[in-house]
Amino acid sequence: MSTLLEMRGISKAFAGVKALEDINFTVRQGEIHAVVGENGAGKSTLVKVLSGVYPHGSYDGSIVYDGRERHFRDINDSEALGIIIIHQELALIPLLSIAENIFIANPPSRFGMIDRDAVYKRSQQLLAKVGLNEAPDTLVTNIGVGKQQLVEIAKALSKEVRLLILDEPTASLNESDSAALLDLLVEFRSQGMSAILISHKLNEVARVADRITVLRDGRTVDTMDCQASTIEEDRIIRKMVDRDLEHRFPKREPTIGEPVFKVENWSVYHPLHAGRQVIKNVDFQVRRGEIVGIAGLMGAGRTEFAMSLFGRSWGRRITGRALLHGREVDLSTVSRAIDAGLAYVTEDRKQLGLLLADDVRKNITLANLGSVSSGHVIDDIKEMRVASDYRNRMRIRCSDVYQASGNLSGGNQQKVVLSKWLFTDPEILILDEPTRGIDIGAKYEIYCIINELADAGKAVIMISSEMPELLGICDRICVMNEGAFVGEFDRSEATQEKIMRVIVRKGERLVDRDLQRSSAEELSGGALR
Amino acid sequence: MSDKTATLPGTREHAGFVKTNLREYGMLLSLFAIMLFFELVTDGTLLRPLNLTNLVLQNSYIVIMALGMLLVIVTGHIDLSVGSVAGFIGAIAAVLMVRYGVHFIPATIACLALGALIGAAQGYWVAYFKIPSFIVTLAGMLVFKGLALAVLQGQSVGPFSPTFQKLSSGFIPELFPGAGTLYPTSLLIGAALALGLVYISVKTRARRASHGVEVEPTSFFALKNAILVGVVIYFTYLIASHRGLPNVLVIMVALIALYGFVTTRTTIGRQIYAVGGNEKAAKLSGIKTERLTFLTFVNMGVLAALAGLVFAARLNTATPKAGLGFELDVIAACFIGGASAYGGVGRVAGAVIGALIMGVMNNGMSILGIGIDYQQVIKGLVLLGAVCLDVYNQRR
Ligand SMILES: Nc1ncnc2c1ncn2[C@@H]1O[C@H](COP(=O)(O)OP(=O)(O)OP(=O)(O)O)[C@@H](O)[C@H]1O
Ligand SMILES: [Mg+2]
Numbered sequence: 001m002s003t004l005l006e007m008r009g010i011s012k013a014f015a016g017v018k019a020l021e022d023i024n025f026t027v028r029q030g031e032i033h034a035v036v037g038e039n040g041a042g043k044s045t046l047v048k049v050l051s052g053v054y055p056h057g058s059y060d061g062s063i064v065y066d067g068r069e070r071h072f073r074d075i076n077d078s079e080a081l082g083i084i085i086i087h088q089e090l091a092l093i094p095l096l097s098i099a100e101n102i103f104i105a106n107p108p109s110r111f112g113m114i115d116r117d118a119v120y121k122r123s124q125q126l127l128a129k130v131g132l133n134e135a136p137d138t139l140v141t142n143i144g145v146g147k148q149q150l151v152e153i154a155k156a157l158s159k160e161v162r163l164l165i166l167d168e169p170t171a172s173l174n175e176s177d178s179a180a181l182l183d184l185l186v187e188f189r190s191q192g193m194s195a196i197l198i199s200h201k202l203n204e205v206a207r208v209a210d211r212i213t214v215l216r217d218g219r220t221v222d223t224m225d226c227q228a229s230t231i232e233e234d235r236i237i238r239k240m241v242d243r244d245l246e247h248r249f250p251k252r253e254p255t256i257g258e259p260v261f262k263v264e265n266w267s268v269y270h271p272l273h274a275g276r277q278v279i280k281n282v283d284f285q286v287r288r289g290e291i292v293g294i295a296g297l298m299g300a301g302r303t304e305f306a307m308s309l310f311g312r313s314w315g316r317r318i319t320g321r322a323l324l325h326g327r328e329v330d331l332s333t334v335s336r337a338i339d340a341g342l343a344y345v346t347e348d349r350k351q352l353g354l355l356l357a358d359d360v361r362k363n364i365t366l367a368n369l370g371s372v373s374s375g376h377v378i379d380d381i382k383e384m385r386v387a388s389d390y391r392n393r394m395r396i397r398c399s400d401v402y403q404a405s406g407n408l409s410g411g412n413q414q415k416v417v418l419s420k421w422l423f424t425d426p427e428i429l430i431l432d433e434p435t436r437g438i439d440i441g442a443k444y445e446i447y448c449i450i451n452e453l454a455d456a457g458k459a460v461i462m463i464s465s466e467m468p469e470l471l472g473i474c475d476r477i478c479v480m481n482e483g484a485f486v487g488e489f490d491r492s493e494a495t496q497e498k499i500m501r502v503i504v505r506k507g508e509r510l511v512d513r514d515l516q517r518s519s520a521e522e523l524s525g526g527a528l529r
Numbered sequence: 530m531s532d533k534t535a536t537l538p539g540t541r542e543h544a545g546f547v548k549t550n551l552r553e554y555g556m557l558l559s560l561f562a563i564m565l566f567f568e569l570v571t572d573g574t575l576l577r578p579l580n581l582t583n584l585v586l587q588n589s590y591i592v593i594m595a596l597g598m599l600l601v602i603v604t605g606h607i608d609l610s611v612g613s614v615a616g617f618i619g620a621i622a623a624v625l626m627v628r629y630g631v632h633f634i635p636a637t638i639a640c641l642a643l644g645a646l647i648g649a650a651q652g653y654w655v656a657y658f659k660i661p662s663f664i665v666t667l668a669g670m671l672v673f674k675g676l677a678l679a680v681l682q683g684q685s686v687g688p689f690s691p692t693f694q695k696l697s698s699g700f701i702p703e704l705f706p707g708a709g710t711l712y713p714t715s716l717l718i719g720a721a722l723a724l725g726l727v728y729i730s731v732k733t734r735a736r737r738a739s740h741g742v743e744v745e746p747t748s749f750f751a752l753k754n755a756i757l758v759g760v761v762i763y764f765t766y767l768i769a770s771h772r773g774l775p776n777v778l779v780i781m782v783a784l785i786a787l788y789g790f791v792t793t794r795t796t797i798g799r800q801i802y803a804v805g806g807n808e809k810a811a812k813l814s815g816i817k818t819e820r821l822t823f824l825t826f827v828n829m830g831v832l833a834a835l836a837g838l839v840f841a842a843r844l845n846t847a848t849p850k851a852g853l854g855f856e857l858d859v860i861a862a863c864f865i866g867g868a869s870a871y872g873g874v875g876r877v878a879g880a881v882i883g884a885l886i887m888g889v890m891n892n893g894m895s896i897l898g899i900g901i902d903y904q905q906v907i908k909g910l911v912l913l914g915a916v917c918l919d920v921y922n923q924r925r
Pocket of ligand 1: 408
């Protein structure tokens with residue numbers, strides 16, 4: 001196989017931080033080359049250098065593509081040569097249709113006017129190619145994240161693609177959507193397309209990749225050939241973190257006490273569609289020292305349930321009782337919920353979690369400014385101490401606590417959000433997809449922290465789409481579907497099959513677009529009012 | 530995972546430090562450059578004690594309103610009504626004091642309270658009904674312009690009582706009269722202010738250093754403070770050789786100090802910036818975003834009222850035209866001073882410097898005899914240039 005791309009001696013530094021150091025990286029014609037590494041290892045930066053997001057001259061080293069050295073000034077230069085990147089954060093415009101999004105940059109036109117028929121027809125073909133069964137004039141906001149990801153790929157295919165770069169494409173997808181996407185990638189490979197796949201999900205990397213490059217601290221540690229020998233996940237992990245991770249999940253002897261937090265007859269209506277009951281009179285409880293998982297498909301109402309509890313941050317006409325230590329508590333505003341001892345770690349760190357322009361320190365103390373200040377005056381030394389402490393404890397990779405959180409890698413941003421809530425010292429911690437986009441080592445650390453909290457007598461509620469994670473650390477798993485709990489399993493009896501069966505049995509109507517809508521649209525747009 | 534990339538406290542080099550701080554001081558340097566320029570081309574008229582005093586008096590109301598506007602802009606909003614509100618309050622003050630003979634103290638209090646009420650009325654729609662502030666305050670601008678006309682019945686009302694005029698054209702009382710042309714009390718206050726500032730910065734630096742927080746290099750720090758002391762003392766000297774410190778300057782400095790403190794050191798200040806930075810995230814962190822937005826408008830109303838009083842006292846009459854176009858100067862001051870139109874970014878010092886840049890340019894160009902037409906053209910270009918430069922700096 002001939003070499004399509006060769007990156008030689010690439011180095012890139014941001015003010016104070018060396019993100020890449022002397023990276024050598026090649027992609028052959030028609031291979032899927034996976035790039036793995038811890039959060040902040042430099043994966044996103046590498047592909048941004050390649051695609052011209054960071055223009056020639058802002059990095060050291062050379063890029064040879066298709067036999068010639070290239071100096072990309074911007075992303076248009078690389079796209080012209082068939083290098084198409086799909087970024088870690090989706091970049092679709094929610095209130096435009098699928099077709100308009102696909103052809104946003106250069107729509108087919110006639111006499112200087114957009115040729116709507118051609119847009120529609122070509123979108124249809126592209127959607128068929130990626131296996132997305134939606135009308136091209138559907139608004140993007142009305143489809144779920146999984147389908148949005150497919151639209152991104154269709155958008156990429158609308159251009160001449162020779163090298164497709166996917167930065168954590170499956171991070172927010174459930175297992176079946178992920179599998180579909182990877183199958184698509186394999187199919188494209190058979191048609192001769194090359195791809196760079198960045199992912200933290202090592203099982204899928206091992207499944208589709210021809211070669212795997214491991215980055216650590218901005219350097220290439222190793223490139224493994226998957227055809228020569230079968231690569232085990234453990235080996236990749238060892239290279240990534242430079243140590244052995246014996247277990248994926250830390251061990252813990254749960255000591256579970258009395259129920260601390262109870263929700264009775266909780267009902268929530270949709271904020272925009274008045275008649276739609278999204279959470280249907282559910283009961284829920286969590287005990288001292290217990291980790292309860294909530295499983296379910298996207299759009300099942302898990303996030304909506306959590307956010308409606310947390311200061312009525314989602315939904316309307318919220319009714320039901322919430323009891324803390326057997327006494328009814330007022331959770332009607334976020335600050336009351338925080339005072340009562342609740343914390344909610346959002347799944348959407350960019351929109352709902354972080355002040356991206358502000359530094360790590362300000363983000364960490366934001367929800368608990370009172371304890372770093374006396375009489376409303378902030379004690380900056382104390383604040384810095386607290387922030388540095390969390391930085392070390394959570395191993396947040398940043399140049400210092402004064403670095404803007406928007407400049408951190410995705411996984412490190414997640415750790416900042418988590419730190420913010422740990423600092424409020426909650427009694428009931430609700431985690432919504434806490435390990436999304438987080439590397440294996442950091443995941444393990446987060447599991448350890450969750451365990452510590454539980455051991456300290458706190459109650460943890462964990463919403464996750466990653467089944468193994470729920471099975472690995474939860475004492476009890478509740479399955480939610482269409483706004484109601486449809487099953488509950490104890491740690492000892494829970495298996496992936498059993499949970500899936502409950503989800504699927506109840507979940508046939510999930511193809512219904514209405515439900516998909518509730519996850520995508522309102523969580524980003526209409527969530528907080 | 531290692532912290533290899535982390536910088537240890539105190540290890541950054543001088544050059545690097547100066548570079549990262551250049552943006553912060555860039556604004557101040559531009560102000561000095563502009564002052565130097567006009568000082569030269571006006572043959573030293575700009576910094577004559579009389580002119581300098583006038584410059585302070587002329588711009589005091591803009592500075593006062595810029596403090597409120599900064600907070601409004603930081604929360605991600607805008608207030609177009611401040612000029613009209615200032616004019617309207619001036620009119621009310623005149624009617625109360627001149628027509629009805631109300632004593633100036635209750636009248637002033639009533640006017641400030643009315644300002645708060647106006648701010649509350651506008652902030653209510655913005656904060657709780659989510660009506661874009663641009664629209665609400667555009668409406669407010671029309672409403673209060675009209676009301677000012679109605680209250681004054683189209684005429685100018687004045688003059689005010691001499692005590693009220695002192696608010697704007699008075700000077701602090703001299704404790705040591707007969708010391709020749711200089712006003713020693715003012716000089717002493719200036720010196721005390723300079724020393725106080727140095728004391729605070731030395732203390733803060735020592736405290737930070739003792740806790741291992743990165744501090745600026747000693748040479749840089751000493752230089753900065755020396756310049757600060759020099760500038761403060763020089764300016765009070767100039768002002769003291771005219772008639773001493775104007776009352777309104779004292780009010781202004783006190784307000785600047787207060788707002789500077791609130792925005793940088795207090796929890797409420799931090800929360801205001803958080804609202805502007807990411808309202809949803811702030812709300813999910815337990816911050817009462819609506820109430821804060823509401824309060825910034827109330828605060829703006831009070832400051833607009835104060836500015837209206839100062840302006841009326843200065844002109845010694847209330848005219849229907851008072852306050853016309855003030856909002857533009859005030860908003861421009863904030864943006865020149867580095868505030869972001871997207872919210873979440875902006876500093877009190879920046880807004881004050883922005884206001885002074887505008888003031889110095891107005892004053893200098895008037896001395897040069899440049900017509901009001903080209904003055905506006907130049908001011909517009911400066912606004913655009915300053916913001917472009919800032920955006921460019923951020924991109925780097
Ligand atoms: N614009 C920036 N300014 C300063 N530092 C940056 C910037 N962008 C990235 N970095 C730093 O560069 C390093 C590499 O970041 P990058 O986003 O490439 O990591 P990553 O491997 O993609 O991580 P993740 O798995 O969390 O997405 C990080 O330490 C990050 O803080
Ligand atoms: Mg990344």
